[in-house]
Amino acid sequence: MNSSVFSFLSDFVFLLLLFIQIPSSLSNDDRYTACRKDFVCGGGIPVGFPFWGNGRPSACGIPELELKCDHEKNITTMNINKVAYRVLEINPEFKTLWIAREDYLAGLCPPQFPSSTFNPKILEPVEGIRNFTLIYGCEDAPKTIPGPRTFNCKIKDVDGQSGYIKEGVNGPGECNRSVIVPVSDFPPWNTPVFEWNVETLKGQLKTGFVVRWKVNMDLCGECSTSGGVCGIVNDTNQTTCHCPDQSSGSKPCAPPAPTPIPPPGMHSPPEISL
Structure with a gap:
């Protein structure tokens, strides 16, 4: 190949790659603009920090609190310790999430069998939650x-294996698997124990339960008042304040520099027309 043609093609490819990468790098740096956008799915309440997802990049929220939106069904979901949950309600005022396990919305025989667990530094069940153990195989x-x-339920491709429910946190014993699931402790769970059954539990699993996020929001209030928006530093997962000048830090945004005012008696010289 002619050296001049090869040189031209090399320069062209380099410039093409450069222009392709520039918008991406700019979008990553523009955290203030990106994090000002709320997460919105269907007719749900718009939410910001500590959540991210659906247009809000990871710098806008806690890693464990990513929200996903099914735009066709207007359904919000999230994964917590490898378990998928349907988000039924978010209450920013009380910092609570009302969630239900996706795998138990259709019945008691899910394809996978992970228990519900939560990072105690991020999420905690509110008062009035009871644990039940589903024992399989x-x-x-x-x-x-x-x-x-x-x-x-079918376990390991074997039909007709028995399962049963026990209140509290239990292991599988002589059976194959056990799954711990929390449910809200409101009717019918405040009825005598002997009155609840499999159908009762199915209904309670669809109803879901409430957890509270444990994130210090003190900086966020000061950040918002100063004109910034709350987010995190991806490397350390520490709360930070993204500011309009695209800077970030552990303090609220600095006020804009005042416009200098000339001292009295000093005026701009008049224009001289020629």
Whole structure:
């Protein structure tokens, strides 16, 4: 190939790659503009920090609090410790999330069997939550378990294996798997224990439960008052204040520099027309 043609093509490719990368780098640096956008899905309440996702980059929220939006169904979901949850309500005033496990919305036989766990530094169940254990893959349910609390599921491609429900946090015992699920402690769970059954639990799992996010929002109030927007530093996951001048830091945004006023008696010289 002619050296001049090769040189021209090399320069062209370099310039093309440069222009492709510039918008990306600018969007990453422009955290203030990006984090000013709220997360909105369907008719839900717009939310900002500590959440991110759906147009809000990771610098806008806590890593564990990514929200996803199914725009066709207007459904908000999130993953917490490898478990998918439907977000039913977000209350920024009380810092609470009302969530329900996606895998149990269709019944008690999910394809995977992870228990519900939470990072205590980020999320905590509110008062009024009760844990139940779903136990799977038993040859026979214990005779001490009432019939209304037993069910059948396919485990490891084996049909008709028995499962049963126990209140509290329990292991699988002689069975195959156990899954711990929290439910809200409101009716019918305030009825006598002997009255609840499998159908009751199915309904409660669809109703969901409430957790509270444990994120210090003190800086965010000062940041917002100063004209900034709250976010995090990706490398350290520390709360920071993104400012209109695109700077970030642990303090509120600095006020704009005042416009200098000339001292009395000093005026701009008159224009001289020629």
